Amino acid sequence: MSEVLTFIESNLGRFRAELYAFLRIPSISAKAEFIEDTRRSAQWLADRMRDAGLEAEIIETPGHPVVLGEWRGAGEAAPTVLVYGHYDVQPPEPLEEWISPPFEPTERDGRIYARGSADDKGQLYMHVKALEGHLTANGSLPVNVVVLAEGEEETGSPNLVPFVDANIDRLACDVVLISDTSMFSEGLPSLGFSLRGLAYFEIHVSGAKSDLHSGEYGGAVANPGNALAHILATLHEPTGRVAIEGFYDDVIEWDTGTRAQIESLPHSDEQYRKDLGVDELVGEDGFSTLERLWIRPSCDVNGLLCGYTGEGAKTVLPNHAMAKVSFRLVPDQTDSKVRALLERHVNKVAPPGVTVQIKELHGGRPWKASVEGRYFEAATEALKEAFGTAPVLVGGGGSIPIVVEFEERLHAPVLLVGFSLPGCNLHAPNEWLPVENFERGIGALALLYQKLAS
């Protein structure tokens, strides 16, 4: 192992330069005008996998392609590890809030600022470099490896499950490794024990057949903007609970052990509040901040658009209003059930004089890990060795819908080994990854590959 780690150590400058090239490609999967850039990103990744010593293939899907890297020289007795990551990124808007351009990686205060640095190009590329370490220093890997990098994670992975099903033998594995989450705090390595799912909707409210003058018609015709506000306001109780009937029916009660483990983490509400720049934290009564984020569901407006939003005062009574609204789900909620409950709720509360249409944009299932077994122990040891302290168990407020699918389809446990940090501006302007975690993480992953074999 020491040759592997020495090789990695002495090549960190090159690794970072390569990552910057990866980050410069605006692979925004949600936007049609970036389709060629997204493909270029896949091509770039496949080339680097080959440079690292893997076989690599770009495999078409109905959407953005999958990049598959493979090395199967460890023999049948060695376990097979499936690494999953994604090379697509979120849209960078609002652009004016970026201190340095989203697709021009810039280092400030020990952080790499760029869209995708944390989510997920930076973390995905750490695996490629850890594998390169073994393959260059030793000429081989201690395990068989399949790296599956998709280009549609940020749009809900619409083609990934069909891809897994169509390639089920090729993807067969003993353990799945994913680095797309965060450490609990600086210097504190972490393993994931849960993820929230997602149910994302657009709510469209329509009124009169055209926009009207708010003076000529105001007071006698339903206003879709007012109606939408009314509908959205009914989604929460004053206690912070989601007010949709039946919404909590499938929410599991977490064991006291898990809640005690969460409670023991070094979290300060006061610091969290300050970091966010808010006067007060809010959320569901009866739960701590970490519980609200990890083991309780939520409901957020992601976007609103209605009427005139430009400069000045236009006295329009709009005939349409739209909200993007999403729910974070916890075991055992499903997006299809939430959709049905939401539709029933909205039908009940929608005011007269407007019509309401609900469109589901995407959904993903929540996940609860089994935190035991040889692979879990291997990860614990590798992280301890690389970071000098034992990893903590953390929940994930966000969604990686494919995790549940991998577990069920491949009958393999999933390890979430993430290296970004809280506050790293995922899906927001000024996303960043610590240089130290990028570098130390490559070593940790190299160790992990070793330990997974033993």
Add this chain to the structure above:
Amino acid sequence: MSEVLTFIESNLGRFRAELYAFLRIPSISAKAEFIEDTRRSAQWLADRMRDAGLEAEIIETPGHPVVLGEWRGAGEAAPTVLVYGHYDVQPPEPLEEWISPPFEPTERDGRIYARGSADDKGQLYMHVKALEGHLTANGSLPVNVVVLAEGEEETGSPNLVPFVDANIDRLACDVVLISDTSMFSEGLPSLGFSLRGLAYFEIHVSGAKSDLHSGEYGGAVANPGNALAHILATLHEPTGRVAIEGFYDDVIEWDTGTRAQIESLPHSDEQYRKDLGVDELVGEDGFSTLERLWIRPSCDVNGLLCGYTGEGAKTVLPNHAMAKVSFRLVPDQTDSKVRALLERHVNKVAPPGVTVQIKELHGGRPWKASVEGRYFEAATEALKEAFGTAPVLVGGGGSIPIVVEFEERLHAPVLLVGFSLPGCNLHAPNEWLPVENFERGIGALALLYQKLAS
């Protein structure tokens, strides 16, 4: 008079062609990029006033200029009439809903379609042509006339009252004439008895210091989009009343005579509903549709903007949400009082974890006419003669804030003699004015100038 009417009749084609040239100038006062077009519109109007036989002057203000046309040859014994109108127009958005371009006047089904056709270039220009009729056919006018055309009506006339105050002697008059309202229905000439006022606000809700990932933070941090919806939803009671404490304190009880007069008008809720393309009409309990529009206040969302509104699903927890919200006021409400009440209300209902800022964009006072006296009778007779039927009294749901100011400052009654029709898409795509009303209205105004003298 018959020479005047004959001249008008035989020049209607030219009058319409001239109006089209006026409508082609995009004098959008609210948008900085149209400042030159707005000035060009003023210049064009001044030129046409001179062609008609008036003296005309363009007078600067801190904003868009005023055009002043004058003819004072009728002598001191004759009354002086102040005609007020505006040459600026509303923004045309959303452009894609216009069947023909907003600034390319197009005739369809006896209607002139263009931004400003009804509000107010078309109606203002009818006065210029009625005056031309007298001045060309008779060489004189039966009354002294001052035509005051401003370019900032659609942005709340910020510089008009100072202009009036600074020119109070030059604007001294016996009666004010405004054509910027609508007839009650086709063929039914109308005189205004009321106008609603306006109080227009932007409400800004701010949360964390930057946008956040809705998975990483959702459930533990206040969402400005949800908070804004909550605030907006508290503005109405289920009965349709505005739910702000004290909001109705200054609303007058209208006399039973006025309410009976409103009730007697040929209005069909069913037809109104169908024309709007809605399933149901809504509004304040206990009042008819016309009462809701004319003698009761209202509260409408004019715009909403928050978070991600583009294509696809961006899982953002936005840090800012904005609503444009306006109130239509009735006597004796004032925008300053409504602003204070709204601020108190919002402070009371704003949820924790966000900050709320209220910005007043503009305000205007409501108005109640005195429907008697020689000038009112002159208008009644002129309209009866031109349209073959006596005018009805109508309220105005919209605002012409300057009306109250004229009355108070000039000590002269105001006559609202409008020629557009309900459904003419004021402030909306596909604004129109009936060709017949444009033509018949010029004759009616020529008669009115005559009758005001006697």
